[in-house]
Structure formats: C-alpha cells, structure tokens
Amino acid sequence: MPRRAAETRLVPYARLPRAYREQTVLHSTVGADGLAHWLLGERPPRGAPPEPYDALVVTVGDGRPYETRLNAVTARFPHLAALPDGGFVVADARSRAGEQQVQVFDALGRASWTFRVGDAIEHLLTDEAGDLWVGYFDEGVYGDPLSAPGLRQWSATGESLWSYRPAASADSISDCYALNVFGRTAWACPYTRFPLLRIGAGHAVRVRENPVRSVLGFAVHADRVVLFGRHGGRAGRLVDCRLTDAAVEPVAESTLVRPDGGPLGRRRVVSRGPRLHVQEEPGTEWTVLDIG
Template identity: 65%
Template sequence: MTPDRPATRPAAFARLPRPYRDLHILRSTVDAFGRAHWLLTERPPEPRREKPYDAVVVTVEDGRPYETHLSALQAAFPLFDALPDGGFVVADARSRADEEHVQVFDALGRLSWTFRVGDGIEHLLTDEAGDLWVGYFDEGVYGDDELSWPGLRRWSPTGDHLWTYHSVDGGGAISDCYALNVSGRSAWACAYTHFSVLEIRPDSGVKPRSNQVRGAKGLAVHGSRVALLGGYEDDHDRLVIGELTDTGVTPVTQGRLVRRDGSTPGRRRLVCRGARIYVQEEPFTEWDVLDIGPQSTPMG
C-alpha cells in the first residue's frame, strides 16, 4: 500500500471491562443488534477437545457489561454469536463428520441443542431472526464433509438446513468465503475466486455484481454505497469505497484503513453488519468500527 493514499480512521466502539482482562479470550464478536460479546475462560481449552470446559460470555451493551455463564463447551477453535432471545451459539471451526460441533445455549446458559453444519467454518453470523449464516474456507469446501462444499449455507438455530448457495451466472462457485455481511434477514458475500459481490435475500435469491477488487476480507453496504476492506500482501489495509450498479461495483475512491492513532494495522478480525465493519486487533479487548452510513466520515 503506497503511503499517499488517503487514510480513514475507525471510531472506538466497545471495550472489554478491565476486571475481565486477566481471563483468556477465546473469541469476540458483534451481534445483529450491535452488542459486543467476549467468550472468556480461565485458560485455553484442550487442543484435542477431550475435556469440556466452562466459559463466561461478557456482553457490553450501551457501555454496560453483563455476564452469561456457559458450561461444558466442546469447541477447541470456537466461533460464536448471540441469538435474539439472549442465548448463544458456539461452533468449532474444525470438526469430524461424526461430531455435533455446534452447541446452542439459552439465555440462562443452559445447553439446548447440538448439531453439525460442516467443517472449515470461516464465518458464523446470526441474523435478527436467529438463523445462522455459515461461510466456509477452502479446506472445508474441498474437504471430505459435503455440508461445507457449497461455501455458504443458512441454518436455523435448531440445526435445520434452510438455504444453500449454488453457483449462479456472474457469481461462480465459492472456493473460500472471504467476506460475509449479515444484516436484518439478508446477507452479502465476497468469495474467492470470482470476488463478485453477492446480495442474498431469502425472498428473492442471489444477485451477483461483478467486482474487480480482489481479496477483500471486509464488506459493508449502505444503499448503493459499498466498502471493500483488505486485499493481498501490501493491500491488507486497502479500503475501496464504491457504488453498486445493477450489474457491478464501480470504485469511487481508494485509500487505506489505519488505526485510530493513524498507524498501520496488523492482523485483525472483522465482523461485518450492514453499513458497518467492526475491527479488532490483538489483544482483542477492543472493537473499533468503520461506518459507511449517512453519519460516516469521508476519507481524507
């Protein structure tokens, strides 16, 4: 990334309260309602998943924290999200075909359901109705578990299969679901190898739009405005703002997303929700946000 490209700084969004920072952070996310969650344990789980472990979810909503205690978790490489009723879903990113590697907990932290959704999970995002959108990386798509082969699926919170991505003209097959955005009841995706921007609505199917921005890991959409964050090698902090047409993405500006202090970011986790890309770097105690909605700050 060349230094003369205009820089955009995210805004501070949520912070893990200091009393919890001595615990081990397994994972963190921001849900469909804008609440930040951290999945915490006393120590890392056993790598062979032979022993279940207890965890606490610390939720920060409007600056106020509260806890939900979960028991007998199995995931060695957990992804998780919140459900509208106050419960949580936890899934192991890697699994064997005989494992029910998804655990659903109610609002009191009690285990309600277990099922499987396939190996090689890259993204696990719930929508406002509680359905699970699962995007898979290449080892799942090209692995032995046929549940992962389509690259993107939607499941109910009780494990019923609701929708599967199938290759469409202009969208191609999904080899690796690089970016996934879930907002309301709909989703957007950008996947290797075509990198088309896929608009997915339960009532109208998949609408692909051609896109020349390769390798983006973050995707935000507001009206006809779209943001694509990331890329290969020196473009890891690239931020492209574009316009959605009926058939494609037209880039308008290209810059870079920096830290709040203006420095170059390192490795990070992203959660994409509607007009927002939430950004988190090690030690994973804070979330920042890039918002391309009507109150967002332009690049420069």
C-alpha cells in the same frame, strides 16, 4: 481509476472491561443488534477433543456490561454468535463427520441443542431472526459435503434452510472470504473472482461483478459498498465503490488505520450492514467504520 486518499480512521466502538482483561479471549463477535460479546475461558487444547469446560460471555454496549456463564463447552476452535433471545451459539471451526460441533445455549447458559454444520467455519453470524449464516474456507469446501456449497444458512436448531448454488453469472465458492449479515439479508464476497453476492428475500441471489480482489470484509449501505482487504502486500486497503445493477465500481481508495492513525496489526473483522467492525490482537477492543 479510483482517486486515492491518504487514510480513513476507525472509531472506537466497544471495549472489554478491565476487570476481565486477565482472562483468555477465546473469541469475540458483534451481534445483529450491535452488541459486542467476548467468550472468555481457558484455552482448550488444539489436539484431541477436550473435556467440556465452562466459559463466560461478557456483553458490552447496552448500559452496564453483563455476564452469561456457559456450561460444558466443547469447541476446540470456538466461534461465538449471539441469538436475539439472549442465548448464544458456540461452534467449533473444525469438525469430523458425526461430531456435534455446534452448541446452542439459552439465556441462562444452559445447552439446549447440538448439531453439525460442516468443517472449516470461516464466518459464523446470526441474523435478526436468530438464523445462522455460515461461510466456509477451502479445506471444508473441498473436504466435507456439508461445507461444499461455501455458504449456508441454518436454523438455531440445526435445520438446513439454504445453501449456495452457483448462479448463472457466478462461479462456485472456493472460500468465503467475506460475509456481511444485516437484518434478514446476507452479502458475501467469495474467492476466487470475488463477486459481490446479495441473498435477499426468498433466498434470491443477486450477483454483481467486482474488480477488487482479496476482500476480507465490507460495509454496504444503499448504493455504496466499502471493501476492506489487502493488495500487493499492503495491509488495510479500503476501496469505496458505487453499486450499479450488475457491478461494483471503484470510486476512491485509501488505507484503513487505527483511531490514533497508526497502521493496523493482526486483526479480524465482522461485517454488519453499514458497519465494518475491526478487532486487533489481543482481542479486547472493537473499532468501527460506519458508512450509514
């Protein structure tokens, strides 16, 4: 049995400047380079496709904050990702066949590419080369051929580069609960059995059995992985584990809490190698657990 600790505190990481706080946060992410980005604008309607709208990306973490204005955004349920050349990707989490749901913007905010990657995007993360890693939730996996693999890699121009196929010791992905992208390597922890998958050079997939369920995010470094999720209705469960050749072995367990020691509220996470980034509502601040 893993030993239990009282709590593990997050550390402040990045904050949306006060001058932008009255604008609506449509989405936020942490890029491959560690910079935090906020997509700001008027909330698009959730029903029929909206008229194209303008949005503002505010970037924090490398000196003074800077802005990138995006023209004619179309996503109703936007996901934001940053590209290494200073551009951005905005993808609609929901889409139908024939819809060009992904827009690629250059560093000046001009749309350069549009394409479709499938319905029900759960995670959208870029790697250091600018390729897109997309994890899908169950409605897409069981309802859209493009989303059916559960996890795919795309180029920033819409070329399909790789899609998951069940390995000998792992099942199909029903829902990509957790995704971690760092350098050119992707890790995933999918439903239903939550194996830890590592997709490395040449798209070689390594599978480790994992006894920890309901993993929502994780940090990984060397032979250590820290899994974040929920268990038995308890929010903020953190399980510190050792990696062996074939398995994830729990060592210690604690509760992840805010920097001030308070319990986490409604939140989302971005996993980047040894860093687990956590953002609570209303989405104006990122905190981090760094095991590097």
